[in-house]
Amino acid sequence: MAEMQIAEKVSNQKQREQDPIYNDFSMVVATVNGSGSQTANMAIIRSLFRMGIPVSGKNLFPSNIQGLPTWFTIRASSDGFTARRDTTEILVAMNVTTFIEDLEELTPGGVCFYSDDFAVPGNRNDIVLYPMPIRKLVKEVNPPAALRDYVANMVYVGVLAQMLGIEMEEVHRALETHFTGNKRPIELNMSMIEAAALWAEKNLEKIDPYFLKREDKTKGQILIDGNTAAALGAIYGGVTFAAWYPITPASSLADALEEYLPQLRCQDGGCKATYSIIQAEDELAAIGMALGAGWSGARAMTSTSGPGIALMAEFAGLAFQAEIPVVIWDVQRMGPSTGLPTRTSQGDIFFVRFLGAGDTRHIILLPGNMKECFEFGWKAFDIAERIQSAVFVLSDLDLGMNLWMSEPLEYPDQPMDRGKILNEEDLERLGDFARYRDVDGDGIAYRTLPGTNHPLAAYFTRGTGHDEYAIYSERPDDWEANMERLWRKHETAKAYLPPPVIEKMDGASIGLIAFGSTDPAVREAQARLVGENIRTDYLRLTSIPFRDEVIDFVRSHEKVYVIEMNHDGQMRQLLQLEMPDQAVKIHSIRKNNGLPLSAGWITPALLEAEGG
Amino acid sequence: MAEMQIAEKVSNQKQREQDPIYNDFSMVVATVNGSGSQTANMAIIRSLFRMGIPVSGKNLFPSNIQGLPTWFTIRASSDGFTARRDTTEILVAMNVTTFIEDLEELTPGGVCFYSDDFAVPGNRNDIVLYPMPIRKLVKEVNPPAALRDYVANMVYVGVLAQMLGIEMEEVHRALETHFTGNKRPIELNMSMIEAAALWAEKNLEKIDPYFLKREDKTKGQILIDGNTAAALGAIYGGVTFAAWYPITPASSLADALEEYLPQLRCQDGGCKATYSIIQAEDELAAIGMALGAGWSGARAMTSTSGPGIALMAEFAGLAFQAEIPVVIWDVQRMGPSTGLPTRTSQGDIFFVRFLGAGDTRHIILLPGNMKECFEFGWKAFDIAERIQSAVFVLSDLDLGMNLWMSEPLEYPDQPMDRGKILNEEDLERLGDFARYRDVDGDGIAYRTLPGTNHPLAAYFTRGTGHDEYAIYSERPDDWEANMERLWRKHETAKAYLPPPVIEKMDGASIGLIAFGSTDPAVREAQARLVGENIRTDYLRLTSIPFRDEVIDFVRSHEKVYVIEMNHDGQMRQLLQLEMPDQAVKIHSIRKNNGLPLSAGWITPALLEAEGG
Amino acid sequence: MAIRVENKQSGPSRTNLMGLTRNDYKGRPTTLCQGCGHNSIASQIMAACYENSIPPEKVIKISGIGCSSKSPAYFMSRSHGFNSLHGRMPSIATGAVLVNRELIAIGVSGDGDTASIGIGQFIHLLRRNLPMVYIVENNGVYGLTKGQFSATADKVQVLKKIGENPFFPVDVCMEALIANCGFVARSFAGDPKQVKELIKAALSFNGTAVLDIISPCVTFNNRDESTKSYAWGKEHEIPIHDVTFVPRYDEIAVDYEPGEGTEVELHDGSTLMLKKLEQDYDPTDRKAAIMLLEETRARQVLATGLIYINKDQPPLQEVEELVDTPLTRLREEDLRPSPESLLEVLESFR
Amino acid sequence: MAIRVENKQSGPSRTNLMGLTRNDYKGRPTTLCQGCGHNSIASQIMAACYENSIPPEKVIKISGIGCSSKSPAYFMSRSHGFNSLHGRMPSIATGAVLVNRELIAIGVSGDGDTASIGIGQFIHLLRRNLPMVYIVENNGVYGLTKGQFSATADKVQVLKKIGENPFFPVDVCMEALIANCGFVARSFAGDPKQVKELIKAALSFNGTAVLDIISPCVTFNNRDESTKSYAWGKEHEIPIHDVTFVPRYDEIAVDYEPGEGTEVELHDGSTLMLKKLEQDYDPTDRKAAIMLLEETRARQVLATGLIYINKDQPPLQEVEELVDTPLTRLREEDLRPSPESLLEVLESFR
Ligand SMILES: Cc1ncc(C[n+]2csc(CCOP(=O)(O)OP(=O)(O)O)c2C)c(N)n1
């Protein structure tokens, strides 16, 4: 048989006596987008997850709709390392146009499953090749013509199941979940998978070392993407208004709001909405609506990415100056400009921090995992209403759109904080109301909501200079007093922000600082560095302005490395600005090429920095 | 006579035997806006200027059109100090609503000319009061009813001329200039002025010490505002396209383009335009048009202020990423948000420097006087075309809208630099064209202009990632290589930027750094500090990114103060970022209340910093 | 027969049905130029709200940036106001009203604010049919920035400093019509009675009500030839009908014979009486409305009145199927789903 | 009688009057979905430019962001292209064309790009009458962001994920008409011949020429009920006339009797022949055009063809009174005034 020949031929040249490797590889499925491989990939990843094996799933997709190369990476790691891995051990080659290149990227000793109508180049004798007779197998199962291409993806599910040891029962359950019990597609797909597995059993000889076996390391955990977690967080935070404009990679956050709100927040039997979600005509309108809603008393939010953030600049300044609570999710993608809409980055830190003319400054939250996407989803409203200002949450494409294993999301442990609002009785009691007076000395003044039924309630909101009564003023002292209060307020904010996550290691000599989606890579790098005799403390930032813990961490380490995904080392720079006297010991480890960071890159970069 | 009584009464209580003070005072004319006092104020300031006395004129006006308080300050300074002075020695009180307050601000020993129908409060016995019977005098001259209010302002011109010693001939010449020789208004106004002067001669006794006398200190100089100088600079820089949207304080820059272009750049007898100026529908469109024009090969610009800059953020990022030359004037006003539209500030530095999502960075020029407004007006095009990027010029309201004495603007000393452009012959000779290839190793690639008649000329401009041939690419190495080249390019840019202006003082112990409109105040403060035995070197920044001279200056001083008009010390922070190892010795002297800086504020602030 | 409403409420010491005096509807002193059309419109807003007995605390006054947009500071200080960003009032309104459906939103904008920088938000606001009164104080110039042409300036219009406008004007009413707006009116600040009656009607309309009011800028665009001047307006105004608003709680008193006018019942039960003048005009006919605008533009006359009305379009809060309680008044129990629900959701991610 | 133009240029090996082959008008391989309407329009753009013998080096291809806006990469690689920002192509076009009046600008946009985020720039572009071809590839959805409603989605339109669209659609042609655009056409990607002829005519028009072309998104909005689908278009298209473009250098060959059609001479001397079909339609009558759009919308048919033409409005470069030489080709001597002139100016500041 043709297939066996190839597998045989290659195996002859290889050390087939290798020890088996269990639950530790990075697998890439190379397809074209729009070909429907998502179901297949989800089935695989879910099956592994339910076999108790730590996994992550990252989709490297092009900025178009159909027909271009897409790579879906599944990493299985018994050690629980779920960051992107630089090496690929297993390649599922479904895209002929990238086949040669994909093969080249395969690690020596790696494995390639490929569609048997691809011409195999002769230059890789250090890998194992398994052909898959996709056309033939599909013909045998004979799905409806319209579904043919789609079902073809199930062939590799079946072959992989057989060759790696994915439990067929879990595959079946995964499909049940995917199709929410809908029998027809489940059966059709399963029949394809089983046929393929059977074929593989009969025709392929296992000569590679990669195996899967059930473990117990995902118990209680969930598999979710950050945008969904964020949307759920917002819902449990009592979001009442969201406006958005479609943009990759933020759209799925709004999608998730639209999906979950009706089921979670229906009132009295569920036909009336306790929220309003508006797809705006652009991002200027989206943030404007959110500001209007926040001013009116809603828990209001919008979600976007770089280009949208740019269009929100003027309103962001207004939120700061007029002190209007609003939550803005920036699911970062690669910039400058339109950049790479489907690639990840952490490049908007400076831009968001200073978004607005004049001395505008913004509060930023930095979720680093699924639990925090959820937690900051609700907490952001509390902070925004407490501080009466814009709160930006900086996620990124990797965090937002990829699949992450996570501890279960935790129900809010605090009641909603609506901040300082005066109602009719308060006004009656006080007998006076000055919107911008610092009554409590913390910089936060009291506000009233439109519609408050008291003659003292009204005030006039504006982006212009004003006195304590919100009346327009060009007086130098009014301006200065108000600015001082605003700074006092943003100082106060720190107490309401999530603290950094600090993990110390015995004998650590250097400090690492990171944030957001790079966390798994940093942790994995830490483990590798221990192997190189470098022990590190680790502080993961979760908010800006920096809390005292951050300052202390820097001060208490002789050398600090800030690891981030942007060209300039923006977070490193913000830290240096905060602590000029510590500036020289704060160093930058940065990479920004659109791919999620990997321990494979961080580790040598850090070793080199330490060596030099 | 009632008037004499008051003058007498006050004088009785004062030391009238003071030595006369020549050509050294700050005079405030307090009026309401829309009352037509501009002609009167211009007549005074021009007369002084032509009497050879160094002067400056600053208008403190409200953000409305008619009926609110406005203060026009004229400073005469024999020593050539033309910054705003904190003290007011002479008050011309024409606005009854602010009369009491204005009087309070008058320096002890000061002088007040006021409309005699105002009620004088009894609490200022330390000043000289001169009433002016405005109504009566106007009635005598009897101007046409429609012009009555307007002409009334000439009363104070006449009274001041008489009482301070402004030469009547110069007043006449000033009016001639103002009305470009138009007899009727000149005569009408002069008759009012003369009547008032005559009345003052007869009825007021000079009991204050302030006098004007002819000097020789303005020879060859001009009196101009920064927006006009900037527009002229752009014209001599060969501007071919400008798009703008009205906004205070930038509008008058575009107005000046509209005014001077037809006369200076007419072709063949003057009926056809070698330029196009478009009033856009908003700032998004204004910068978009300028970008389109720059891409097409024009010397293109736009001018705006804070809120407009916010709306330009997305296009600014595109200019950076797609490498399109464009010049953007930001005539700064007080922010955040709408802020104080008619007050000055230097608060947009951070925002502009990082304007755009991702790792966007912009080149910034910082004119500090009228000559530089002109010079950077033309040079900005050279730099933009050479570097192929956006060049921001940061002026401010004080620089842009107020009247400054200046050395004459200097004709460009270099031919136009159109940068690296390939034409048909070049393409033919080269046989290949890659828009984004770093041929010369300086990071600057060659471009072609649309319409270039050669099959190789075309390329595809985009804000997305691309390879050297401008073809869309998501490849990590393409992205990184392009970003590295962009950074190389911005490194190269430094050589094309204007160097800082450095002035050393013998025995200086500390370095001062400032930029923009604060220059006169800093110089005056330097002089005062010498009196306090503090000798200072002074570096005036003219561009960002910082050139080596700036780094050297900081390195070679033990302590550096950055003086600026914003809340955060933004320039100080940029400098600290540039030189982390010098960060601790860079200190901030900052003030941001809407008023131009004064030596009277800088000096004690610096003394305190030095003492502490 | 006279309309009793008017009589009942006249006199400064009187109170309206809310027990409030005219004074309770006052704003801060205006800082606009003397004689500015915007001031006269502000007066009519106050009068309309007073006479309609609208509780000022329920009103929000929102605007963009410009002389016109400043005017919310000059009426009804007992209402919350928001002087937002240039051209962006519609988005502020959308968020503010959706989350509190009991608010009565009065938006004041300028022609620059609405037709130049803001035309996009304006059109999209209308598509959504957010309930609010949207007044464009149309003077053909940018007042606050000292007299440049706005997008509604006539093609031949001349301004002192700038010269002749070469561009075709945006017709605010036409834009509203083709965006399917259900209440489109045009008026003239020099016709205060009509302005007031139209504002009253707009306040009773459940959807976006657009009022394009010619409001002369006495400082920069009041030359007699300008179609945005007092003189031109006085001379060229042709009301398409005589407008009288009769509140719900009033008897309708008709002062015309059958066939001489139309009555339009508004959403809150009040009635708008449109008395026929020279020509028959049916404000419920969209095509006729479009043609009226086309023709009066060509003939250079100022047709004023209620140009179009269509009450049958659902306002945004209905499209959004919101609960009856304003969202801003929902409590934590309404807004935060139960712990059990979270456990259920989590199960689906396993 | 047949039109000879067609015959002369057929055959792949032939060249046009510029001596160029069809290949010289090719772009890079498309990355759009198979069957996407945008691909078919791109083909017609190439064909029109080839057949009209337009030098590709004189063309600029400009766009916003979207699947549609990507398509300039897929035609005419020998023309400079600019894939700019979402909704902002009009401003880029304005600057680019004004400074080089010899450029022929072909703008390609989407319905999201033009009617949602970009409606403001679109309207203001039209007011200025910048000479360019402005093609809206209208599919009623945001293709590139995976199928949300755009502002041209029909009020009843249903999308799989999202449900029913509750909002009134923006009619691109109506917006163009009331902004006084002098060339307003509607077509259908499934009618390539008409698309091509209209593009040719647009290329010969000296002013903004708007083509609203229904261009089905096969991936997200091609269900038969959708008015933006192939099936619906095929079924409901009613051309208002038969359109044939005859270039300047060709004899006019009329295949209809007098009274059966109209000839419109375009600015460059070429002619557009509009053969009467079922009804008489006069594309020079603006009111008739408005009514056509109103009526066909109400009747839910797709009226295609040249809806309105008015050649008498000056294009922007004339309004701006520009010199004949493109501004980009002026030399330093033309652009930098003399040293003496500066001295004169300085004198005025003394
Ligand atoms: C983004 C932005 N650009 C420009 C301005 C400056 N600006 C203030 S008011 C105004 C025009 C107002 O014109 P209009 O809306 O017609 O109001 P009017 O003053 O005529 O009543 C402009 C351009 C601004 N505030 N914000």
Ligand SMILES: Cc1ncc(C[n+]2csc(CCOP(=O)(O)OP(=O)(O)O)c2C)c(N)n1
């Ligand atoms: C400022 C900004 N917001 C959002 C996006 C994301 N985006 C890309 S294309 C697109 C919609 C395109 O729709 P349309 O113009 O109809 O083009 P189509 O893909 O349907 O051809 C959006 C919202 C963006 N690129 N820029």
Ligand code: SF4
């Ligand atoms: S400038 Fe014009 S619009 Fe502004 S307040 Fe004065 S009259 Fe009114």
Ligand code: SF4
């Ligand atoms: S998604 Fe739709 S619009 Fe985009 S390329 Fe595919 S078919 Fe065309």
Ligand SMILES: [Mg+2]
């Ligand atoms: Mg106006």
Ligand SMILES: [Mg+2]
């Ligand atoms: Mg579309």
